[in-house]
Amino acid sequence: xxxxxxxxxxxxxxxxxxxxxxxxxxxxxxxxxxxxxxxxxxxxxxxxxxxxxxxxxxxxxxxxxxxxxxxxxxxxxxxxxxxxxxxxxxxxxxxxxxxxxxxxxxxxxxxxxxxxxxxxxxxxxxxxxxxxxxxxxxxxxxxxxxxxxxxxxxxxxxxxxxxxxxxxxxxxxxxxxxxxxxxxxxxxxxxxxxxxxxxxxxxxxxxxxxxxxxxxxxxxxxxxxxxxxxxxxxxxxxxxxxxxxxxxxxxxxxxxxxxxxxxxxxxxxxxxxxxxxxxxxxxxxxxxxxxxxxxxxxxxxxxxxxxxxxxxxxxxx
Amino acid sequence: xxxxxxxxxxxxxxxxxxxxxxxxxxxxxxxxxxxxxxxxxxxxxxxxxxxxxxxxxxxxxxxxxxxxxxxxxxxxxxx
Numbered sequence: 001x002x003x004x005x006x007x008x009x010x011x012x013x014x015x016x017x018x019x020x021x022x023x024x025x026x027x028x029x030x031x032x033x034x035x036x037x038x039x040x041x042x043x044x045x046x047x048x049x050x051x052x053x054x055x056x057x058x059x060x061x062x063x064x065x066x067x068x069x070x071x072x073x074x075x076x077x078x079x080x081x082x083x084x085x086x087x088x089x090x091x092x093x094x095x096x097x098x099x100x101x102x103x104x105x106x107x108x109x110x111x112x113x114x115x116x117x118x119x120x121x122x123x124x125x126x127x128x129x130x131x132x133x134x135x136x137x138x139x140x141x142x143x144x145x146x147x148x149x150x151x152x153x154x155x156x157x158x159x160x161x162x163x164x165x166x167x168x169x170x171x172x173x174x175x176x177x178x179x180x181x182x183x184x185x186x187x188x189x190x191x192x193x194x195x196x197x198x199x200x201x202x203x204x205x206x207x208x209x210x211x212x213x214x215x216x217x218x219x220x221x222x223x224x225x226x227x228x229x230x231x232x233x234x235x236x237x238x239x240x241x242x243x244x245x246x247x248x249x250x251x252x253x254x255x256x257x258x259x260x261x262x263x264x265x266x267x268x269x270x271x272x273x274x275x276x277x278x279x280x281x282x283x284x285x286x287x288x289x290x291x292x293x294x295x296x297x298x299x300x301x302x303x304x305x306x307x308x309x310x311x312x313x314x315x316x317x
Numbered sequence: 318x319x320x321x322x323x324x325x326x327x328x329x330x331x332x333x334x335x336x337x338x339x340x341x342x343x344x345x346x347x348x349x350x351x352x353x354x355x356x357x358x359x360x361x362x363x364x365x366x367x368x369x370x371x372x373x374x375x376x377x378x379x380x381x382x383x384x385x386x387x388x389x390x391x392x393x394x395x396x
Contacts (some may be wrong), residue, residue, distance in 0.1 A: 209358055
């Protein structure tokens, strides 16, 4: 049997992002539920978030972010041979998002599948894309994180409606001589599946204290292992871009990395928690603002329902 | 190893100062975390984790809601 020729490495060549136009401020939420700007900012660090319109789907947002990533990378749709969409908030379970996204972008008959690892989804998908390129199963992969959490939120539940939001981020992963994506460190803790779940099969719910304890005590070793596996010292990091779950979680993990020089993504302040979209959205926006020079080293990490988590080091395109 | 109430109180004072910025001297047994010390539910988790590191006693999340005052935590750790 013959096998595909392998590639020595894979790297992200371009990113793109999309946020719905509708901005929902803390004051808007305080008018609907018993909360306040001060309460929300002190508990989760969010000032405003974006909420998709009723006709705007997960696929719609993924298409826009994915199209921007393709354009930024100078790739034609025909160049893409695999599309992976990380999402857990599609309107329907069937069909998957990725094949529709590919068709809408004019990508001819690529491999297409979705990843559900909740808020860790993009980092899982990026790890799979990296492996697919390196193994020779694909040359150019479009990886998208897209979520419409607003359609799975109880808008009368003040513990969740202030946190979650909508958006999409995308990256193109291509074969390269030099590796630009480090080994993925991933894992799960299914015995705690009941900490983040769908209530009444329609509303996202989480046990805030349990999730906070998990994320602030058990995840920084995962981040450190991703650095170690990539052979990158904490002091070499330009930025830390973790899932934007809650600003206090983000800052707590960041403090434990021993990388005080690293810029820490605080995209949640204006984007809210967009689950699997948050890492590529934050990364794309930071690059857009000129905060991450080309070739600089970034640590990404996703974590969430499952419980599941994944982290890797990557080089900025 | 056993700790005296005073040792636990002093240790909690340091922890609460560090986590919530409340001066250790303000942390007295009768104080309520929420009403007197303005400590929220997430800071309570951080205090529980730090107290576990310091005193070797795990305070599970489902017990946290019953620990309303500093004295409640001292009693819990002593048990």
